[in-house]
Amino acid sequence: MINRLSKAEPENFLMLDPDCVLDAMLDQGFQCDGRLLALNSYENRVYQLGIEDGPPLVVKFYRPRRWTDAQILEEHSFVQDLFLSEVPVVPALLNDNGVGLRFFKGFRFAIFEKQGGRAPELERVGTLERLGRYIGRIHAVGASSKYCHRPMIDRETLGSRALAFLLENDCIPSDLLPAYESTARQMLECVDTLYRQAGEVQVIRLHGDCHLGNVLWTESGSHPGPHFVDFDDSRMGPAIQDLWMLLSGNRVERQNQLCDLLAGYEDFADFDPRQLQLIEPLRSLRLIHYSFWLAQRWGDPAFKLAFPWFNSQRYWQDRVLEMREQIAAMEEPSLQI
Template sequence: MTEQILPETLAVSFADLTPDLVLDAVDSCGMHCDGRLLALNSYENRVYQLALDDAPPVIAKFYRPQRWTDAAILEEHQFVRELVAQEIPVVPALVNATGDSLHQYHGYRFALFPRQSGRAPEIGDAATLEWLGRFIGRIHAVGATQTYHHRPAIDQHTFGIAPRQWLLEHDFIPPDLLQAYTSVLQQALDGIARCYERAGDVAMLRLHGDCHMGNVLWLESGEQAGPHFVDFDDSRMGPGIQDLWMLLSGNRAEMQSQLTDILVGYEDFFDFEPRQLHLIEALRTLRLLHYSAWLAQRWDDPAFPAAFPWFNSQRYWQDRILELREQIALMDEAPLWPV
């Protein structure tokens, strides 16, 4: 759960990241802002749209200190450039004249991206889902050609065991719920382990990692019509199904239909291992565990209590216990299967 910390990032804080500093940082890259700055919806990092004097607007992403190493960030940038080279519609970090995509200013690390417009895809449309599947298949075909060396994988330890350990060591669980939460958490981890055992030896590859509909922008017309995949900040090694299950929603029959449409396009470019289907509910459970720990680990960032006022209340942890009990039952059911 915890990534290597860079010494030079220990002293900086998002609290000191003022609009003037953001403008000066972008200006230090040779891009001259006209003063218009818009903060975008992001909590893990700080992301801004900036208008330039003589060019289209750019997106500046200031990376959360103490999260990724420089090497881990650059691995992601390289992966996205590989996808661009294969004409896959993703949004790469801009590279300066010396070939750098990661920049530093007053201790802050940041990258610049072209602005990408678009709307959310229509998930109820079979053709749209097939189109999404084709491009995710192409992403995975490229992702399978190399491995990450500086980014952790999505697995039982990083998204399950490590978050549990962190939460229990930092006294976030109310004392009167601690026994119930600890018990259901162990049952959930046992259920996850059984799902992985049923799946067997599933191939790991470089993924988008956070491939929900909010990270897919759809263009209606023109040469670039169709899906554009953005924000590879959570890219990791993991099973391919991780980038597919997050596109599914609704009841079981609806998800089966959606999965069928996605796989029609996906398998045009990359082979799908059916045994990965045993991991869908396990990965969903791991994401829930990871999310609670993620909120807790960021709780000293003033943006988090303001954005998530319901977190760390008695009701929050009661709901998590019920949620995990539901997931435990789902993990023991027959896996979702395309129709």
């Protein structure tokens, strides 16, 4: 059963109104007090709900037909492993059968305790080292087993397939198509070159989307410091995937930030320096995949409201320039430890 992608599942979120959300929670034994707050999420639908005689909870309804049940359960299992290893994450609450994936009127959803916090202040001394320490702990657990159902973070999945979708579905203005396609293919050739130079690097279960928006920092509680949330994009990939998105600024600044991260990271996990050659390739793949993600979701009214510039001429012109900058970046020496 867990491998299915239900044919009864809705095509989209049009039937997911507030009454449906409240009824789904009641069906699972949670008596809501009527307070419902939509949280910032485009891929899924996420709500904070007031609970009678208890603290508020967060419920996430998974985008229909994105993940299979098995893929969602693999993510839940990984986060539960992290939680049991005392890594500050927020696992799905389990039902009476010990499972976090729930069903209501074809929708699939999970329920979580609310986790407060703010964005980490990276300029504060010691913050990056602490982040690196916890990411090292995540990766130590992640390396202990493998995903069997979730896709990989690699050139084929995030690059070639994403580009093929954009080209085959007429997403790019016709007058910009030759420039976009040729530049994208040149960028992917550079990605291939650097992947070959890095050689065979270990791939592990990891967060997959470890940017500052998915890290909540607290100063009190049982685990003061960073809390890692939203493992929805968790996949198998190289460890550097969870580190490079925390780097910003000029080369010297990024070099110093990397050293701070790894000072904490290597307290718990070994780091293969060959992976440093993958920072710009992974950034390049993310650029193409982001446009693919928007194009694939363009039929969702929420995306048209949130990203009205997506199908504009200017958007695709900027992407061509961005890819050319990435080609130049991949020709420069990689960061060093």
